[in-house]
Amino acid sequence: MTTADADTAVEAPLDPVLREAAAGGVLVVDFGAQYSQLIARRIRECRVFSALVPHDVAPERLAALAPAGIVLSGGPASVWEMGAPQLNEALLGLGVPVLGICYGMQVMAQALGGEVAKTGAGEFGKTALQPDARSRGRLIADLPAETCWMSHRDAVVRPPPGFGVTARTQSSPVAAMEDPGRGLYGVQFHPEVAHTPFGTDLLKTFLFDVCDAAPTWTATTVIEEQVERIREQVGDERALCALSGGVDSAVAALLVHRAIGDRLTCVFVDHGLLRMNEGEQVEAAFSRHFGVPLVHVQAQERFLARLAGVTEPEQKRKIIGEEFIRTFEEEARKLGDVRFLVQGTLYTDVIESGSRDGSVIKSHHNVGGLPEEMAVELVEPLRGLFKDEVRAVGEELGLPERMVWRQPFPGPGLAIRVIGEVTTERLDILRRADHVLQEEVRRAGLYRELWQSFVVLPAVRTVGVQGDERTYAYPIVLRAVTSDDAMTADWARLPHELLERVSNRIINEVPGVNRVALDLTSKPPGTIEWE
Numbered sequence: 001m002t003t004a005d006a007d008t009a010v011e012a013p014l015d016p017v018l019r020e021a022a023a024g025g026v027l028v029v030d031f032g033a034q035y036s037q038l039i040a041r042r043i044r045e046c047r048v049f050s051a052l053v054p055h056d057v058a059p060e061r062l063a064a065l066a067p068a069g070i071v072l073s074g075g076p077a078s079v080w081e082m083g084a085p086q087l088n089e090a091l092l093g094l095g096v097p098v099l100g101i102c103y104g105m106q107v108m109a110q111a112l113g114g115e116v117a118k119t120g121a122g123e124f125g126k127t128a129l130q131p132d133a134r135s136r137g138r139l140i141a142d143l144p145a146e147t148c149w150m151s152h153r154d155a156v157v158r159p160p161p162g163f164g165v166t167a168r169t170q171s172s173p174v175a176a177m178e179d180p181g182r183g184l185y186g187v188q189f190h191p192e193v194a195h196t197p198f199g200t201d202l203l204k205t206f207l208f209d210v211c212d213a214a215p216t217w218t219a220t221t222v223i224e225e226q227v228e229r230i231r232e233q234v235g236d237e238r239a240l241c242a243l244s245g246g247v248d249s250a251v252a253a254l255l256v257h258r259a260i261g262d263r264l265t266c267v268f269v270d271h272g273l274l275r276m277n278e279g280e281q282v283e284a285a286f287s288r289h290f291g292v293p294l295v296h297v298q299a300q301e302r303f304l305a306r307l308a309g310v311t312e313p314e315q316k317r318k319i320i321g322e323e324f325i326r327t328f329e330e331e332a333r334k335l336g337d338v339r340f341l342v343q344g345t346l347y348t349d350v351i352e353s354g355s356r357d358g359s360v361i362k363s364h365h366n367v368g369g370l371p372e373e374m375a376v377e378l379v380e381p382l383r384g385l386f387k388d389e390v391r392a393v394g395e396e397l398g399l400p401e402r403m404v405w406r407q408p409f410p411g412p413g414l415a416i417r418v419i420g421e422v423t424t425e426r427l428d429i430l431r432r433a434d435h436v437l438q439e440e441v442r443r444a445g446l447y448r449e450l451w452q453s454f455v456v457l458p459a460v461r462t463v464g465v466q467g468d469e470r471t472y473a474y475p476i477v478l479r480a481v482t483s484d485d486a487m488t489a490d491w492a493r494l495p496h497e498l499l500e501r502v503s504n505r506i507i508n509e510v511p512g513v514n515r516v517a518l519d520l521t522s523k524p525p526g527t528i529e530w531e
């Protein structure tokens with residue numbers, strides 16, 4: 001680690017947007033586990049604020065945030081490895097209850113004089129848990145703790161002095177330990193994953209019985225806090241927001257509108273690559289229903305003109321990106337003096353970019369498509385929220401269900417689903433077929449279960465026969481996937497009856513299509529989109 005990194009950790013253990021919320025919440029000291037984020041999400045699902053802090057956080061800085069509890073996350077390292085992330089022992093002596101999970105329990109045990117060993121017998125997956133018959137301790141107490149989910153190689157073989165062992169498994173002599181007098185708890189298994197059936201109950205015991213946290217993290221309090229924060233940040237100035245039609249920018253815009261009213265202007269660039277009625281839905285929701293000043297830019301023709309003859313996917317993306325910025329710049333210039341740009345950055349983006357600070361970036365370069373000479377400050381009211389929380393806030397703000405639960409949709413829109421050249425005629429075919437699929441998926445009650453469901457128009461035609469006539473027309477490919485984060489995806493097993501209805505309707509209702517195919521590719525090896 002460089003000195004600069006160390007300084008940042010000392011200076012800013014938490015993103016500024018999150019600092020105020022931390023008091024009374026539970027902070028997760030991140031030792032690098034893939035599950036660290038999940039721990040924070042699970043805690044928030046119990047309505048207690050939670051956020052990640054780096055493992056090298058200075059204890060006094062963490063204490064200054066006044067959390068009700070601390071969780072030490074798991075991590076991929078072995079405590080015996082050179083350079084393994086270390087626990088600053090002072091974190092255990094702040095008078096704040098601590099729960100160590102997996103690696104977090106091991107570093108706790110090691111720091112306090114217990115013994116961690118390479119047993120040579122790791123445990124991975126569902127494992128039978130044997131709570132101590134005489135003393136199940138405070139954490140496990142009355143929970144139906146029979147199976148748990150494990151993922152570890154090293155194990156605590158002797159707890160630190162003062163700790164009682166409250167559960168074991170075949171390969172872990174210390175699967176759970178605690179020293180309630182000092183408020184220190186450790187579990188080798190993962191209560192945050194769904195495969196530990198009593199996991200949420202265990203977290204609740206820690207949050208409410210041990211830490212005495214209050215369940216106050218709700219959409220309502222998030223809205224109140226953010227509205228106040230936005231008012232402070234923006235003052236009497238004006239702000240601009242680019243609406244995409246997606247849930248993030250929509251919720252960000254509504255929060256800012258609630259805070260500063262008509263001093264927010266939204267710009268919605270309709271590039272003509274949207275799905276059926278999408279532009280109208282955005283206009284209806286924002287302008288008519290919420291009364292948000294909205295500039296609906298009808299830019300279909302200029303985008304199509306620039307896409308004429310272009311077939312290469314990356315070139316399409318580049319053209320659309322550039323044209324979007326140009327259009328947005330033109331509108332921003334017309335509006336004159338705008339100091340703030342609203343963006344729907346999520347907490348997951350903040351964690352992934354490794355950012356420990358910096359919500360208020362003064363920018364003289366091109367942020368979110370504003371002109372280079374325009375100095376803007378970002379307003380990012382969703383910087384502390386996970387996607388499901390953004391949806392809850394959207395619902396609370398009255399955003400229509402259709403927009404709150406919209407499946408992800410790529411910026412370049414239908415252009416990367418029309419394979420080959422993008423023309424008005426081909427976009428129209430795709431749009432109509434897509435509309436049929438969306439209707440039927442919603443009717444089947446599957447819309448929210450699917451990460452994405454859409455159709456693709458390949459650049460080939462095939463022979464068919466309809467009403468005694470030979471046809472030579474396009475096929476439509478159905479693509480539906482399930483996924484948690486779009487990094488990997490599985491093709492969705494749609495019911496045959498649904499597929500049959502969609503296929504019949506597309507062929508009967510969409511001129512220019514004579515065949516429907518289904519994409520059975522997961523990611524990897526495929527990507528979700530075709531281009």
Ligand code: XMP
Nearest residue numbers: 317408409410411412486523527528529530
């Ligand atoms: P792939 O196709 O790479 O997509 O598996 C992963 C997720 O990202 C979306 N996607 C995009 N989103 N601009 C976007 O804003 C793009 O150029 C773009 N390409 C793909 C895709 O819909 C999926 O959710």
